Amino acid sequence: MPEHTEQQTMTYICPGCGSYLRFDGKAQGWACDYCGNTYNAQELEQRGAETKTDSYNVRPRADAPADETELQFHFTENLSNSTADTAHMRAYSCPSCGAEILTDDVTAATFCVFCGNPTVLPKQLAGEYRPAAILPFETDKEDAKKAFLQLCKGKKLLPKNYTDEQRLEKITGVYVPFWLFDCKADFDYHATGENVTTWRDTNYIYTKTDLYHIHRAGRLAFENIPLDASEKMPDDMMDALEPFYLERKKPFHMGYLSGFLAEKYTYLPKELYERMTKRITPGVEYKAAEGRPYQRVYGVKCRTDFLSERQTYMLLPVWLLVSRYKDKDYLFAMNGQTGKIVGELPCSTGQSVKWFLIIFCITFLISGLLVYLIGGGLV
Amino acid sequence: MRTERKFAAMLLAFCIMLLAFVPAFAAELETDSAGRVYDLAGLFTTEEKAALQNRAEEIQENWQMDMVFLTTESTHGIEAKRYAADFYEQNGFGIGADYSGIIMIVDMGERDAQIVTCGRAITVFTDYYIDRIWNDMRRQLSEGEYFSAMETLCDSVEHYNAEYIKYQENPAYVSEYQIKQEKRRTTLLFGAAGLFSLITAGIGVAFMRRGSRNIKPFTDGRAYLKDNGVNITVDKNTFASTHTSRTPIPKNNNNNRSGGSWGGGSSTFRSSGGRSFGGGGGRF
Ligand SMILES: [Zn+2]
Numbered sequence: 055m056p057e058h059t060e061q062q063t064m065t066y067i068c069p070g071c072g073s074y075l076r077f078d079g080k081a082q083g084w085a086c087d088y089c090g091n092t093y094n095a096q097e098l099e100q101r102g103a104e105t106k107t108d109s110y111n112v113r114p115r116a117d118a119p120a121d122e123t124e125l126q127f128h129f130t131e132n133l134s135n136s137t138a139d140t141a142h143m144r145a146y147s148c149p150s151c152g153a154e155i156l157t158d159d160v161t162a163a164t165f166c167v168f169c170g171n172p173t174v175l176p177k178q179l180a181g182e183y184r185p186a187a188i189l190p191f192e193t194d195k196e197d198a199k200k201a202f203l204q205l206c207k208g209k210k211l212l213p214k215n216y217t218d219e220q221r222l223e224k225i226t227g228v229y230v231p232f233w234l235f236d237c238k239a240d241f242d243y244h245a246t247g248e249n250v251t252t253w254r255d256t257n258y259i260y261t262k263t264d265l266y267h268i269h270r271a272g273r274l275a276f277e278n279i280p281l282d283a284s285e286k287m288p289d290d291m292m293d294a295l296e297p298f299y300l301e302r303k304k305p306f307h308m309g310y311l312s313g314f315l316a317e318k319y320t321y322l323p324k325e326l327y328e329r330m331t332k333r334i335t336p337g338v339e340y341k342a343a344e345g346r347p348y349q350r351v352y353g354v355k356c357r358t359d360f361l362s363e364r365q366t367y368m369l370l371p372v373w374l375l376v377s378r379y380k381d382k383d384y385l386f387a388m389n390g391q392t393g394k395i396v397g398e399l400p401c402s403t404g405q406s407v408k409w410f411l412i413i414f415c416i417t418f419l420i421s422g423l424l425v426y427l428i429g430g431g432l433v
Numbered sequence: 434m435r436t437e438r439k440f441a442a443m444l445l446a447f448c449i450m451l452l453a454f455v456p457a458f459a460a461e462l463e464t465d466s467a468g469r470v471y472d473l474a475g476l477f478t479t480e481e482k483a484a485l486q487n488r489a490e491e492i493q494e495n496w497q498m499d500m501v502f503l504t505t506e507s508t509h510g511i512e513a514k515r516y517a518a519d520f521y522e523q524n525g526f527g528i529g530a531d532y533s534g535i536i537m538i539v540d541m542g543e544r545d546a547q548i549v550t551c552g553r554a555i556t557v558f559t560d561y562y563i564d565r566i567w568n569d570m571r572r573q574l575s576e577g578e579y580f581s582a583m584e585t586l587c588d589s590v591e592h593y594n595a596e597y598i599k600y601q602e603n604p605a606y607v608s609e610y611q612i613k614q615e616k617r618r619t620t621l622l623f624g625a626a627g628l629f630s631l632i633t634a635g636i637g638v639a640f641m642r643r644g645s646r647n648i649k650p651f652t653d654g655r656a657y658l659k660d661n662g663v664n665i666t667v668d669k670n671t672f673a674s675t676h677t678s679r680t681p682i683p684k685n686n687n688n689n690r691s692g693g694s695w696g697g698g699s700s701t702f703r704s705s706g707g708r709s710f711g712g713g714g715g716r717f
């Protein structure tokens with residue numbers, strides 16, 4: 055019979071700010087870590103402090119419910135922009151993919167860096183362009199070319215002539231728009247912890263399963279979580295380009311754009327909010343579950359309230375190369391600050407087949423020889 | 434007196450005649466008691482029967498193994514091999530303490546033919562060899578070449594008996610069965626090597642293809658935690674339940690299967706007399 059234990063945990067809520075109160079054993083009272091108040095039992099009663107009861111069922115693993123994550127977010131738009139002079143800005147648009155490309159009046163945009171289309175058309179700059187800060191490039195085009203060759207090196211399945219000079223020339227420095235989120239996460243985490251011990255006598259193997267109810271709650275504070283605000287940039291690739299060291303950021307100035315391209319943001323922070331919470335939720339759950347002395351943890355029920363109070367519009371430097379191969383775009387990107395490389399390279403079918411046969415022949419030769427030698431009495 | 438002499442002469446003549454006949458009669462009696470061909474279904478000609486009888490006698494002499502041929506129109510509802518085993522046992526066939534011998538039954542009613550072995554013949558003619566012999570005989574039986582089939586059987590019996598002696602005398606002897614087993618093992622091993630190579634090549638190329646994608650997320654969010662950004666207010670671990678179960682430790686019983694390098698094992702059955710018989714066969 056599977057045991058099934060309903061756990062009732064009662065926790066006081068701070069009358070001042072509504073957070074969970076922490077019982078302080080030393081002071082024999084309750085402390086609020088957010089507003090700093092402390093209460094004793096009498097005070098809590100006088101102020102009619104609410105209690106919060108969580109019910110969580112501790113069940114054996116076989117019938118434990120699936121992990122459950124509940125996310126809520128509260129969002130205060132507090133955009134941090136600048137009022138830089140954009141008189142020398144030029145805008146172009148790509149007739150093929152619709153990208154809007156920005157640069158200054160001395161830099162020529164001759165092709166579309168996002169889709170490889172060889173013509174871009176000048177256009178009127180629409181709206182305003184006011185990034186709060188910019189992280190200048192610390193690498194040059196030669197570094198990016200070397201990095202690209204480095205990535206291609208040893209890739210046996212690469213189509214022929216993929217690394218020709220013509221392609222290398224198309225590597226372009228782009229300032230990609232990002233929103234940097236400051237965010238707090240209040241989590242309330244319940245889970246089942248399982249410890250199993252086994253021992254044996256002459257006839258039986260014994261298995262003892264102890265189950266614990268884990269309840270943790272707290273607040274995590276994050277800052278400067280970068281999320282690219284460009285529709286053109288694959289999110290997984292931009293996430294992989296991190297980290298950027300933001301200490302070296304500068305207030306935005308048109309001068310930084312010289313020789314580089316830039317893009318306007320396509321997404322507002324509120325459109326990125328869900329992506330942001332999804333990105334940090336694993337970290338929140340990790341922190342919530344951290345350091346528990348259990349062999350297994352399951353039946354996780356984690357409720358997290360995210361609260362973002364500030365978003366900074368910032369340009370981050372990325373070297374970019376988009377290559378089209380058999381109707382698919384392959385993107386190479388290098389972190390313009392650190393030189394970190396991410397990217398996807400095409401695989402030629404012919405090369406794949408060739409290598410399949412090579413590996414097959416070699417393995418079969420070796421294993422066949424082994425069979426022959428070990429099998430010995432081959433008649 | 435003359436009549437007396439005449440009578441004596443006649444008596445003598447009768448005695449001589451008797452003496453002359455007795456061996457012939459005795460011989461015929463002996464043939465009957467030593468007869469090994471029971472062609473109740475009438476599948477063989479007289480010459481063929483005589484030839485089979487000769488072969489049976491040769492086998493008896495050379496290999497100390499009885500050889501009986503039985504054809505019938507009906508086994509009266511009894512399984513052919515059991516019918517043959519009972520026939521063999523009840524008529525006292527078999528050589529030596531273990532009644533070594535083979536009885537070949539062809540049941541025309543059910544078109545079922547069985548090679549039934551007894552005593553040492555069970556050891557020599559393992560399932561593997563019975564299968565070999567049966568495969569050779571079966572075609573001949575179904576084409577109505579009953580005598581040829583019996584000759585095939587006799588040839589095989591002599592051949593494998595000779596091989597068995599070699600096997601017993603020479604420790605380095607490699608039996609036909611062993612060769613076959615080894616060939617099968619080798620084929621299997623090469624097949625496994627081929628499969629292994631296919632899988633390796635597949636995994637290798639998949640790995641190479643994956644290697645051309647270099648996109649790993651940098652952080653699950655923890656990298657952006659502020660210094661002192663972790664504030665835990667509730668941290669409770671409540672013991673909820675315990676449960677102990679036990680499972681019996683499985684006992685190992687290693688059944689050592691017999692069957693050496695001669696030819697694997699022989700499956701056996703019991704006659705109604707309780708004696709152990711082996712062999713095999715089938716429809717034709
Ligand atoms: Zn408070």
Ligand SMILES: [Zn+2]
Nearest residue numbers: 148151166169
């Ligand atoms: Zn384009």
